[in-house]
Amino acid sequence: MTSALEFTNIEVSYGRSPVLHGISVGVHAGGWLGVVGPNGAGKSTLLRTVAGAVAYTGSVLVDGVAIGGLSQKERARLVAYVPQRPLYPEGMTVFDYVLLGRTPYLGPLASESHDDIASVWEALDELHLVGFAERNVATLSGGETQRVSLARVLAQRAPIVVLDEATASLDVAAQHEVLELIDELRRERGMTVISAIHDLTAAAQFCERVALIDEGRVVGVGVPDTVLTEELLGRVFEPSIRVIDVDGSTVIVSLRTEEASS
């Protein structure tokens, strides 16, 4: 179950102010595309076009099929979406929350079948959440809720997974764990992942391809080594960014300038 994703000439405006200016970028089936760039660059907006949460012109193709022409339900079977700050309803159990992932497979009047229930348990199993099934989803820690969101994504069985800053609010260890988990699921299940990501080091280490966006335009796209360079990042973010090699892994940091630290 793998699908390629292709954006062509995507334009989005909020009211009269344009946010995305003709973005074209793609990712192969089973790949991981990281979308990086400064705050307000349009990363979230680009992701929302795939999820059908924003109006756009241009085309978003999944395996060559324009998802703009699909029904809401058909698209939900192809694309699973985790927003930047998901709403975890007070009092809802983890099980019920993951069960929501089965919504695209149910008619408006239907209730879940044994298969639906089974796929929820399977997803909980996979993310080591079985013991959490009866817990109130609103009282979990940041790392736990991210795992719950991923469990819902698994239950949704969509080949394309859209993650908007999935790890933004996590500590270093929890962030690493969640990113490893996403990578593992991607490899095992062949899911295609597209994620907005603030942490440039994480983008360099986990994403197969990176799209650097600034002010609604693609500044660079390709494998991390060619895009996450001091020259490009310095232009988009600030000149003091350094790309360092630590035991074969890329680490990207921003240095404090001399006049600021003196």
Next chain:
Amino acid sequence: MNAGRPSATRLHWWWVGGAALVLLLVVVIGVMVGPIPIAPLDIIRSLLNRVPFLGLDTDMSERTEAILWEIRMPRVVLAVLVGSMLSAAGAGYQGVFRNPLADPYLLGAGAGAGLGATIAIVYGPATSSWFIDPLPLAAFVGAIAGVAIAYLLGYSVRAGRTAVTLILAGVAVAAFLTALQTFLQQRESDTLREVYGWILGSLNTAGWDEVTLILPYVTVCLAGIFIGRRLLDVLAVGDTEAGTLGVRPGRIRLVFVVLATLGTAAVVSVSGLIGFVGIIVPHTVRFLTSASYRVVVPLSMLLGGAFLVLADIIARVAMTPSEIPIGVVTAMIGAPFFAVVLRTSRGVVS
């Protein structure tokens, strides 16, 4: 591998059984209590007697039989229908608006019905000269008109047709209609008592006619809310996410508003504006069982009926021979009861 693992969203049979038992018990008590007490066994015997081909003899006098079937039974049945409908409508509104304070009157159904009833009382002809009583009709039309105006106003907001714009439109419409109603009522102050009597709610004119009048609406609306209850859980994650899960939040909201409004308009037309039921019952169920609407909706229907029968018993007997308006009872008994539930609950909504 998954065998033996129950679905976590279960509507436990003992919850449903317990709620149904409470309802049955309260209904029997409701029929028993009154100036002429009727023994529970007699009630059951008389009930069985009405089952075709069973032909059980009762030693009940004709007069008691008439009191049971023509006065008490319709009143208790009406209380069950009104309580179930208001509770289910409240739960539905809380779901589609993601707002714990939502009640069936949120979008102007209450204010519209109040204005309609006031117009009927102030300007209506002597009711006896009409083929149908204009008051329930005016309240029914007023309730639906109120919500329709609020919905159209909320929907016309360009910035976004969200739950919040709808609620704000409802607040504006309700304030306007209430102002009109108060104005009329002040101008015709001799009708004040009658208007207030209606607004505070009462079931004392209940007969089988009222029951058959609202039964079709209540049946359809309860069935609709019951069948769609799963979708209320989907809306709980917010409109955007619900949309990415393949549903249309705006459309779901419209369907629930139509169902809740139709049902609420029907019941207030015969009972007046009984407050508090639509908030207190769903929340109590939530505290005691689960936050999932798969559980909250059906249990609210059963316990909402029971709660209103109980409130009506108190309204009838607390100050005999006169009656207290049932809306006063629901608030006076309901508020302290709810406070206790709030305090003692370690429940799911912490």
